[in-house]
Amino acid sequence: MNGRRLLPGLLALCLGALLARTLAGALGVNHLLLAIAFGFVAANAVGVPDCLEPGIETHKLWLGTGIVLMGASISLETVLEVGGVVLLLVVGVAATTLLVVELLARNVFGLADRMGSLLAAGASICGVSAVVAVAGSIRAREEQIAYAAATVLLFDAVTIVVYPIVGDLLGLSGMVFGTWAGVSMFSTGPVVAVGFAHSEAAGQWATMTKLSRNALIGVVVLAYASYYARAAGDSRPSVRTLWDEFPKFVLGFLGLAVVASAGVLSSAQLASIENAYNWLFVVAFAGLGTEIRLADLRTTGWTPAVVVLIALLASSALSLAALVLLF
Amino acid sequence: MSTDGWLPIGDAVTDRWTVLERDWQSVLIGAAIVALVVLFELQIPW
Numbered sequence: 001m002n003g004r005r006l007l008p009g010l011l012a013l014c015l016g017a018l019l020a021r022t023l024a025g026a027l028g029v030n031h032l033l034l035a036i037a038f039g040f041v042a043a044n045a046v047g048v049p050d051c052l053e054p055g056i057e058t059h060k061l062w063l064g065t066g067i068v069l070m071g072a073s074i075s076l077e078t079v080l081e082v083g084g085v086v087l088l089l090v091v092g093v094a095a096t097t098l099l100v101v102e103l104l105a106r107n108v109f110g111l112a113d114r115m116g117s118l119l120a121a122g123a124s125i126c127g128v129s130a131v132v133a134v135a136g137s138i139r140a141r142e143e144q145i146a147y148a149a150a151t152v153l154l155f156d157a158v159t160i161v162v163y164p165i166v167g168d169l170l171g172l173s174g175m176v177f178g179t180w181a182g183v184s185m186f187s188t189g190p191v192v193a194v195g196f197a198h199s200e201a202a203g204q205w206a207t208m209t210k211l212s213r214n215a216l217i218g219v220v221v222l223a224y225a226s227y228y229a230r231a232a233g234d235s236r237p238s239v240r241t242l243w244d245e246f247p248k249f250v251l252g253f254l255g256l257a258v259v260a261s262a263g264v265l266s267s268a269q270l271a272s273i274e275n276a277y278n279w280l281f282v283v284a285f286a287g288l289g290t291e292i293r294l295a296d297l298r299t300t301g302w303t304p305a306v307v308v309l310i311a312l313l314a315s316s317a318l319s320l321a322a323l324v325l326l327f
Numbered sequence: 328m329s330t331d332g333w334l335p336i337g338d339a340v341t342d343r344w345t346v347l348e349r350d351w352q353s354v355l356i357g358a359a360i361v362a363l364v365v366l367f368e369l370q371i372p373w
Contacts, residue, residue: 003341064353069360252354256361265365272364275373 009055013062016042016286017279030197035282036160039289048290059287063189064249066280070207071256072265072273073200079208079257085326086179086205089319090212093183097315098124098220104307111303114140117224118148123308123315126214126247127152127187133217133245137225151304154297155312156190163194167202174201176323182209184316189288192281211250218242 016038024031042048048056098120105116121134128149135145163185167177178195181202185191188210195206222241260270344352363369 061349061352061356064350065356065360068353068357072361248348248350249353249357252357256357268368268370269364272369272371273361275371276360276364278373279371 006055006058009052010058011055012052013056013059013283013286016289017282020282020286030164031282032193032285033160033164033197035285036193036289036292039286040292041289043290043292044294056287056290059284059290060189062280062287063192063284066277066284067188067192067207067211068249068252068256069273069277069280070204071253072260072270073277074204074208074253074257074260076257076261082175082327086209087212089179089322089326090183090209091216093315093319094124094213094216096318097184097311100311100314101307104310105304109303109307111307112144114138114228115144115148115304116307117228118144119151119304119308121217121220121224122148122152123155123186123311125217125220126210127156129187129214130217130220133221134224137221137241138228147301147304150296151301151308152186153292154305155308156185156187157292157297159185159312160190160194164197167194167198172198172324173327174199175205176320176327178202178205178207179209179327180316180320180323182206183213183319184312185210188214189285193285193288196278196281211247211253214247215250217247218245221245 017035020031020035020038024034027034101120101123102116105111105119106113111119117138118131118135118140121130122128124130131145131148131152134140135148140148163177163181167180172180177198178201181191181194182205185194191206191210192203196203218241222239222245225241259265265273347355364371
């Protein structure tokens with residue numbers, strides 16, 4: 001049965017989470033980053049046994065559940081106050097990153113069109129998930145998907161380390177750091193991890209900003225699918241693609257945010273829900289660490305990496321400057 | 328009492344759960360945790 005197949009990996013994730021939670025205080029490091037480090041070391045030093053893989057692969061489910069529960073801690077009042085500006089920034093940075101990667105890939109570095117589009121989607125929206133979603137709609141080749149995914153994962157690994165250091169050096173507030181990570185880093189897991197590693201406020205802003213960005217995936221997939229279908233003389237894809245690609249856990253997050261803002265939950269209940277999502281995040285990040293494989297990163301070609309690096313530096317610097325000026 | 332009667336129900340639930348999109352699974356697990364905390368005053372320590 002399914003549950004029995006998942007159990008060993010789930011136990012391994014829980015053990016990693018408990019170790020990270022226990023040792024973080026003693027070592028003076030953040031428990032989320034330590035959980036990622038445990039997963040990374042385990043996967044790259046000894047490898048993940050086959051019997052553990054099904055359970056460990058559930059880590060994205062726990063991340064999604066943690067994000068849903070985080071809705072209870074969100075102050076809708078604050079979000080409505082500055083949300084419009086942040087939303088504009090999200091759309092602006094995503095569009096700029098997508099255009100910069102497309103232009104560099106096609107006109108400067110001469111990459112194949114579909115390769116450039118996969119890198120643009122991954123860098124501008126939501127990392128590997130965007131790469132996979134766009135790949136399906138533009139019929140990209142297997143090796144292009146693997147290349148683009150490896151490039152995104154390379155920058156996920158780099159930004160997990162670099163962003164907290166830059167945030168500390170510049171003394172950024174929780175709101176500015178979280179929003180900056182949310183608009184410019186690639187995959188959801190690393191964004192949430194560096195956000196909460198900085199502070200609770202940064203974690204919440206990082207998650208909200210990243211969720212807004214992820215919600216753009218439907219539009220991007222639809223645009224790319226239409227573009228490549230027209231180029232090939234095929235029929236246009238339906239608007240249903242928008243719904244199919246929409247990250248549905250955002251609805252759970254928003255629903256709980258509305259319930260919590262209505263004052264239905266007591267402070268003890270809110271504290272329990274907050275503890276639940278903190279545990280879910282540690283469990284999820286232990287699994288996320290196992291996905292960063294050095295062998296895969298070494299296969300990344302230098303050209304895609306340079307294209308994405310330039311786009312990341314541009315979007316990161318511009319968004320940080322805008323945030324510091326605005327807030 | 329035999330537990331055999333429950334097996335088809337368990338299998339049906341497992342099948343339904345397996346075909347559910349992962350995002351919806353996250354929403355359902357989140358809702359279950361909130362329900363446990365609210366209905367049974369479940370206290371989750373940190």
